[in-house]
Amino acid sequence: MSARTRKGRSATADTSQPKKRTQDRTSSGHEVRLGQAADSFGDGITAGSGKSAKRKKASKHAKLADASDSPPRVVPYPHGLPTDRPLDVNDYFDQLALWLDLEADAERARLARLRQIRSERDVESTGQAIVGLDLIDYHTGLAGRYLLDLAKPAGQQLPMNRLKVGSPVVLSNDADPSDEGIAGVVSLRKNDQIQIATEVFPDPDAHHVKTGKASKHRNSSIGDIRYRLDLSPDETTRKRQLVAMAKARTERGRGGRLRDVLLGIDSPRFDGRKLSVGPVSEDAIAEERAEIRFRTELNGPQQDAVAFALLADDVAIIHGPPGTGKTTTLAEVIAQAVERGERVLACAASNTAVDNLLERLQRLVPYVVRVGHPARVFEHLRDYTLDGQVEKDPSSQVIKDLRQELEQCLRMAQRSNGGRRERGEWFAQAGRLRGQIRSLEKSIVRGVLDRADVICTTTTIDEELLGDERFDLIVIDEACQSTEGGMWQAILRADRLIIAGDHCQLPPTVLSDEAAKIGMRDSLMQRLVQRFGEPVYRRLTVQYRMHESIMRFSSDHFYEGSLVADASVRGHLLSDIPDVDRTPLTDTPLLFIDTAGAGHEEQLEPDGQSKMNLGEANVIVDLVRQLVDAGIEGDEIAIIAPYAAQVRLLRSRLDLDGLQIDTVDGFQGREKEVVLLTMVRSNPEGIIGFLADRRRSNVAMTRAKRKLVMVGDSATLCIHDFYADVLKYFEENNAYQSVFEHDACV
Numbered sequence: 001m002s003a004r005t006r007k008g009r010s011a012t013a014d015t016s017q018p019k020k021r022t023q024d025r026t027s028s029g030h031e032v033r034l035g036q037a038a039d040s041f042g043d044g045i046t047a048g049s050g051k052s053a054k055r056k057k058a059s060k061h062a063k064l065a066d067a068s069d070s071p072p073r074v075v076p077y078p079h080g081l082p083t084d085r086p087l088d089v090n091d092y093f094d095q096l097a098l099w100l101d102l103e104a105d106a107e108r109a110r111l112a113r114l115r116q117i118r119s120e121r122d123v124e125s126t127g128q129a130i131v132g133l134d135l136i137d138y139h140t141g142l143a144g145r146y147l148l149d150l151a152k153p154a155g156q157q158l159p160m161n162r163l164k165v166g167s168p169v170v171l172s173n174d175a176d177p178s179d180e181g182i183a184g185v186v187s188l189r190k191n192d193q194i195q196i197a198t199e200v201f202p203d204p205d206a207h208h209v210k211t212g213k214a215s216k217h218r219n220s221s222i223g224d225i226r227y228r229l230d231l232s233p234d235e236t237t238r239k240r241q242l243v244a245m246a247k248a249r250t251e252r253g254r255g256g257r258l259r260d261v262l263l264g265i266d267s268p269r270f271d272g273r274k275l276s277v278g279p280v281s282e283d284a285i286a287e288e289r290a291e292i293r294f295r296t297e298l299n300g301p302q303q304d305a306v307a308f309a310l311l312a313d314d315v316a317i318i319h320g321p322p323g324t325g326k327t328t329t330l331a332e333v334i335a336q337a338v339e340r341g342e343r344v345l346a347c348a349a350s351n352t353a354v355d356n357l358l359e360r361l362q363r364l365v366p367y368v369v370r371v372g373h374p375a376r377v378f379e380h381l382r383d384y385t386l387d388g389q390v391e392k393d394p395s396s397q398v399i400k401d402l403r404q405e406l407e408q409c410l411r412m413a414q415r416s417n418g419g420r421r422e423r424g425e426w427f428a429q430a431g432r433l434r435g436q437i438r439s440l441e442k443s444i445v446r447g448v449l450d451r452a453d454v455i456c457t458t459t460t461i462d463e464e465l466l467g468d469e470r471f472d473l474i475v476i477d478e479a480c481q482s483t484e485g486g487m488w489q490a491i492l493r494a495d496r497l498i499i500a501g502d503h504c505q506l507p508p509t510v511l512s513d514e515a516a517k518i519g520m521r522d523s524l525m526q527r528l529v530q531r532f533g534e535p536v537y538r539r540l541t542v543q544y545r546m547h548e549s550i551m552r553f554s555s556d557h558f559y560e561g562s563l564v565a566d567a568s569v570r571g572h573l574l575s576d577i578p579d580v581d582r583t584p585l586t587d588t589p590l591l592f593i594d595t596a597g598a599g600h601e602e603q604l605e606p607d608g609q610s611k612m613n614l615g616e617a618n619v620i621v622d623l624v625r626q627l628v629d630a631g632i633e634g635d636e637i638a639i640i641a642p643y644a645a646q647v648r649l650l651r652s653r654l655d656l657d658g659l660q661i662d663t664v665d666g667f668q669g670r671e672k673e674v675v676l677l678t679m680v681r682s683n684p685e686g687i688i689g690f691l692a693d694r695r696r697s698n699v700a701m702t703r704a705k706r707k708l709v710m711v712g713d714s715a716t717l718c719i720h721d722f723y724a725d726v727l728k729y730f731e732e733n734n735a736y737q738s739v740f741e742h743d744a745c746v
């Protein structure tokens with residue numbers, strides 16, 4: 001069935017859908033105005049009502065400006081994308097574009113608020129900016145990018161920050177609030193230094209403000225400008241998504257059919273037959289499975305999932321609850337497709353998820369290339385990166401020589417005291433060299449990509465690199481962490497699509513409350529499951545991570561009790577690890593320490609906007625001490641907190657090799673022998689913020705292999721049914737302890 005146009009709907013058009021979009025939608029309330037956009041953002045940065053007077057003022061301005069500037073916006077699907085009927089192609093893409101707009105507004109508003117904070121302490125405590133930086137060195141990287149090394153004067157440590165490798169940033173003159181700065185991406189991060197990749201070199205003539213003396217750092221500062229780095233809205237990604245969506249609206253042929261399936265207009269086919277006629281038979285799956293020469297040791301349901309995916313003509317879904325080998329299974333699907341002569345694009349929303357997939361693929365597929373900045377790739381996988389492969393190419397020596405020449409030019413420009421004109425000549429020469437480097441690199445890059453059986457990338461695809469190439473198969477892992485809009489760049493290149501994920505784990509980060517309300521956090525995967533039901537997916541059910549008691553709560557609450565712990569993990573405890581003492585802490589899988597009544601109230605981080613809880617932090621520090629005393633190594637322990645301020649507090653209190661302390665978002669896809677979870681929220685009103693999203697707790701609670709300890713205030717948490725159930729579960733498992741009992745045991 002072809003896509004229906006806005007004016008000429010087909011005979012099958014759903015009459016329950018609105019017929020036209022006019023201002024009467026406005027009167028019916030189906031519209032969104034730009035408003036106070038951002039909600040909680042990891043750090044607790046909010047655009048809405050804040051506690052401090054300063055924050056209240058900032059949000060009020062944002063709201064007034066927005067309200068007066070923007071025309072009303074029409075929302076095709078005010079309650080999110082429906083799953084009980086086909087979506088209209090234009091309405092669907094209009095909705096996705098609106099999400100993106102709202103999100104961009106929210107990001108811009110957040111950045112504007114942040115850039116208004118001029119006090120160093122205040123701005124850095126948000127974790128979104130680093131100020132007072134010197135440019136201490138620079139190099140050139142692949143595609144003629146400039147790599148700029150920035151550091152604080154005198155080798156000071158950088159403050160705790162959220163500028164991760166891969167984060168888009170703006171580099172600007174610290175002393176000049178009007179400087180719009182240049183865009184870049186963080187490419188390397190150390191305790192005392194941060195490197196960003198930019199397309200433009202910060203020309204000193206662009207700024208004239210002298211802001212401090214050259215640093216006495218081990219590398220002296222280049223120039224006399226102090227810089228500031230801010231996390232920035234990711235406009236490039238947004239534009240790429242919009243272009244892909246515009247193209248998808250009018251796709252015909254294979255691409256058009258796949259789009260119609262994903263919009264629920266047409267039915268997906270398996271083994272040549274549409275699901276609307278009937279689901280793929282178990283016999284067909286068994287037959288397919290019998291023909292596969294599996295490359296990995298997979299269990300029965302995993303093998304079935306591989307066969308099922310290979311039978312899909314349009315789209316198939318693999319639902320992988322925590323630890324059930326979703327990525328392992330997906331890697332096998334890819335290996336089998338390659339064996340059949342197919343070319344595959346393997347994607348995920350985050351770099352970590354792409355690397356997890358690549359880690360498994362490298363053993364199975366002869367030639368796999370990882371696209372993306374090497375600094376964003378796990379170190380042990382760097383050889384697979386495009387940069388790594390290009391480096392190995394014999395012609396790369398010529399490029400190296402040209403790069404040296406380019407760097408020399410830049411240094412001459414910096415040192416030149418012949419004035420603006422001479423500097424300009426050096427920069428022009430640098431530009432010419434950059435052009436030569438680029439064209440030579442382009443031909444090497446093309447060769448490397450053409451040879452690859454599998455290309456791995458995040459779903460934010462470098463269009464320039466991949467051109468208009470299509471792939472026989474596209475797989476998207478951790479699909480529920482991606483917005484629908486974020487997937488179309490990949491989908492457009494697909495003949496067939498396999499998506500894997502778990503809608504009961506973290507949704508994508510969406511700053512805009514308005515966008516979230518109209519469905520931006522809902523995943524394509526879940527929508528398809530609801531639209532087509534069981535025949536479109538396979539769920540993996542045997543998990544290889546958690547002790548059965550750690551698994552059971554999650555299994556019952558999120559997966560209809562369907563998870564089974566493999567025998568290898570079912571009863572494993574910390575005390576089973578060689579050289580670990582048997583103590584009450586190591587000899588049981590669960591513990592809830594209830595701080596109710598102890599006065600361990602949450603508080604705002606000084607000068608910050610994120611929450612922490614000193615009392616809970618003390619309990620956690622004590623638990624770590626007990627674990628270490630019992631023989632547990634630092635790298636076997638994880639501490640997870642929902643708020644960045646609690647993470648910062650605990651990092652400052654605990655200095656143990658290998659110990660990982662992070663937010664829930666930083667932990668998806670990872671696992672540890674023991675996980676200590678500090679819930680932070682403790683207030684008389686029972687407000688739990690982020691924790692209200694149960695998926696966050698599901699992720700946090702399922703990272704533990706042998707022991708899960710939760711520390712929280714039952715009086716606050718249990719106002720909410722989910723946490724009342726959590727507490728009941730711990731009680732039923734004899735794993736409840738009041739903090740008073742705990743203190744008495746210490």
Ligand SMILES: Nc1ncnc2c1ncn2[C@@H]1O[C@H](COP(=O)(O)OP(=O)(O)OP(=O)(O)O)[C@@H](O)[C@H]1O
Nearest residue numbers: 297298299320322323324325326327328544669670
């Ligand atoms: N059939 C199997 N036999 C033994 N171990 C397995 C099997 N399948 C997966 N595993 C192991 O289980 C662990 C989890 O696998 P994997 O990372 O693929 O799962 P996942 O579902 O992607 O996990 P997550 O919860 O992070 O999404 C890995 O250590 C993997 O090696």
